[in-house]
Amino acid sequence: MLTAIEQEVIALFVRMADVLNLPRSVGEIYGILFIATEPLCLDDCRIRLNISKGSTSQGLKILRSFGAIRTVYVPGDRKDYYVAETSLRKIAAGFATEQIQPHLASGVDRMARIRDLLELHDADERVQLEEKVDLLENWQSRAGKVLPLVLKLIGG
Amino acid sequence: MLTAIEQEVIALFVRMADVLNLPRSVGEIYGILFIATEPLCLDDCRIRLNISKGSTSQGLKILRSFGAIRTVYVPGDRKDYYVAETSLRKIAAGFATEQIQPHLASGVDRMARIRDLLELHDADERVQLEEKVDLLENWQSRAGKVLPLVLKLIGG
DNA sequence: CATGATGTTCAGTTTATACTGAACAAACCG
DNA sequence: CGGTTTGTTCAGTATAAACTGAACATCATG
Numbered sequence: 001m002l003t004a005i006e007q008e009v010i011a012l013f014v015r016m017a018d019v020l021n022l023p024r025s026v027g028e029i030y031g032i033l034f035i036a037t038e039p040l041c042l043d044d045c046r047i048r049l050n051i052s053k054g055s056t057s058q059g060l061k062i063l064r065s066f067g068a069i070r071t072v073y074v075p076g077d078r079k080d081y082y083v084a085e086t087s088l089r090k091i092a093a094g095f096a097t098e099q100i101q102p103h104l105a106s107g108v109d110r111m112a113r114i115r116d117l118l119e120l121h122d123a124d125e126r127v128q129l130e131e132k133v134d135l136l137e138n139w140q141s142r143a144g145k146v147l148p149l150v151l152k153l154i155g156g
Numbered sequence: 157m158l159t160a161i162e163q164e165v166i167a168l169f170v171r172m173a174d175v176l177n178l179p180r181s182v183g184e185i186y187g188i189l190f191i192a193t194e195p196l197c198l199d200d201c202r203i204r205l206n207i208s209k210g211s212t213s214q215g216l217k218i219l220r221s222f223g224a225i226r227t228v229y230v231p232g233d234r235k236d237y238y239v240a241e242t243s244l245r246k247i248a249a250g251f252a253t254e255q256i257q258p259h260l261a262s263g264v265d266r267m268a269r270i271r272d273l274l275e276l277h278d279a280d281e282r283v284q285l286e287e288k289v290d291l292l293e294n295w296q297s298r299a300g301k302v303l304p305l306v307l308k309l310i311g312g
Numbered sequence: 313c314a315t316g317a318t319g320t321t322c323a324g325t326t327t328a329t330a331c332t333g334a335a336c337a338a339a340c341c342g
Numbered sequence: 343c344g345g346t347t348t349g350t351t352c353a354g355t356a357t358a359a360a361c362t363g364a365a366c367a368t369c370a371t372g
Contacts, residue, residue, distance in 0.1 A: 005285060011291070012266050020260055021177055023330055034292075037284050042349070052332045057350055078340065079348065088295050103175055110168050117161045118244045129161060134167070134221050136190075139244050146309050153302050181358055198319070208362045213320055234370065305331065 002048060004034075004039060009035045010049075020095070021136070022062065024049055029059040031066055039072045039081035046150055067094035089155020107140055159206060166205075176251070178218065181207055185215040186224055186301060195228045195237035223250035226237075237259045245311025251305055260303070263296055 002010070010031035028049050033040055040048075046056040060082065068091045069082045080103040085091055096104030114133055118126055158166070166187035173183025189196055196204075202212040216238065219225040224247050226239045241247055241301050270289055274282055 002275055004276065005270060008266060008270045008273060009288075012263060012270075012292070015259065015266075016202065019177070019256075021175070025331075035288055049199060053349080054333070054351080055331055058331090059237060061350085077247070088298065100175075104170065107168060107171070110164060110171075114161060114164045117159075120160065129191070132165075132192075135242060136168070137299070142310055146306060149309055150302060150306060151257075153305055154298055183363075209319080209320080211361055214361090217320085236319080264348070 001050070006032065006035050006048075008086050010146050020099075021081075023059065025049075025059045030063055031055065032082040033063075033069055033082055034086075036083075037127045039074065039083045041079040041081050043079075045082075064096040067091060087155065089151070092154050096151060100147065102149075104140070104144055111137055111140060157206070160258040162188065162191050162204075176255075179211075179215065181205075181211045181215045182218050185212065186219055189219075189225055189238055190242075192239075195230065196237045197235040197237050199235075201238075221250075222254040223247060243311065245307070249307050249312050252307060256303065260296070260300055267293055267296060 003032060010028050011033065013031035014024055014027035017024060017030075028043050029050065032048055034043055040055050042053070043059060045051075046053055046059070049056075060069065063082075064071075070085055072081045072083055074081050104108055111133075114136075117128055119131065166184050167185035170183035173186070174181060184207065185201050188201055188204055191196065198209070198212050198216060201207075201216070202209055216225065218276055219238075220227075224241055226241055228237045228239055230237050267289075268294075270292075274285055274289065277285060
C-alpha cells in the first residue's frame with residue numbers, strides 16, 4: 001500500500017512524535033502529508049495509514065492546533081484537504097506556543113504557591129528552603145528566556 | 157508524611173518529567189532529593205515517596221545516567237547516598253547527550269536509508285521526492301546545530 | 313565462610329493513554 | 343425537506359509503559 005520511502009518517512013515522524021510526546025497517529029498523519037505530492041483529505045489519510053476515522057480526525061485536529069498542517073481549498077469538493085506546513089520555523093513556533101507555554105505558565109503558578117508555603121516554616125529551616133526555591137525560580141526564568149531564542153535560531 | 161512544600165516541589169518535577177518523557181517516579185525521586193537538606197539513600201526515597209524498591213532503584217539509575225544526581229560518600233555507612241545536582245547546565249548537557257543525541261543519531265541513519273530508496277523511483281517522481289528529502293535533511297541539520305547552542309544559552 | 317544489609321532484575325500486574333467504531337451533528341444538494 | 347457526504351465525539355477496548363515485590367546477586371563484616 002505504502003511505498004518503501006513513504007514507510008521510512010512516516011517512521012521518522014512517528015519517532016519525532018514520540019520525542020515530542022504526541023500520539024503515534026499524529027506522527028503518521030504528518031508523515032503521509034509531508035511526503036504526499038498532493039493535498040489529502042481525511043479519508044485519504046485514514047485509508048493509506050489504515051487507522052480509524054476517530055484517530056484521523058483527532059490527529060488532524062492536533063496538527064492544525066499548532067500549525068503543522070494547512071487546509072487547502074479544492075474547488076467543487078466539500079471535503080477538507082490538507083498539506084504539511086514545510087516551514088520549520090512556523091511549526092516550532094506553533095508547537096512552542098500551544099504545547100510548551102502552558103506548561104511553563106502552570107509552573108509559574110506553582111512557584112507562587114511554593115513561595116507562600118515557605119511561611120509555614122520557621123526561620124532557620126526557611127533559609128535552606130528559600131535557597132532551593134530561589135534556584136528553582138532561576139531555572140524557570142532561564143527556561144522561559146531560552147525558548148524564544150531557540151525559535152530565533154531554528155528558522156530565519 | 158511529606159510537608160506541603162515537599163509535595164509541591166515534587167509535583168513540579170513530576171510535571172517536568174512528564175514533559176521530558178521520563179517516568180513519574182523519576183520526577184518524584186529527583187524532587188525529594190532536590191528539596192532535601194541532606195543526602196538520602198534508596199530507602200529514604202522509597203519510604204518518603206511510598207513507592208516500591210524496584211521503581212526507586214530504576215529511577216535512581218536513570219537520574220545517574222544523565223548526571224541529575226550525584227552519589228556522596230558517608231563515612232561508616234555501606235549505603236549509597238544521593239544529592240540532586242543543582243547545575244542546570246550539567247543536567248541539561250547530560251540529558252542532551254544521553255537522551256536526545258541517540259534519537260538524532262538514529263534519525264541520521266534513517267535519512268541515509270531514505271536517500272537510498274530514492275533510486276527505486278523513476279526520474280520525474282524522484283524530483284519531487286528529492287525536494288522533500290532535502291528539506292528533511294535540512295531540518296535535521298538545523299536541529300543538530302541548535303542543541304549545542306541551547307546548552308550554551310542555558311547555563312554559563 | 314555464614315550472616316545480614318544493600319541494591320538490581322524481571323515476570324506479572326496495574327495504570328494511563330491512544331485507538332476504535334458507531335452514533336451523532338453539520339452542511340450540502342437534488 | 344429527505345438523503346448523502348463529511349467530520350466530530352465519546353464510551354468502550356486495546357496497547358504500551360510504568361510499577362510492584364519477591365527472588366537474586368553482591369559485598370562488607372564478624
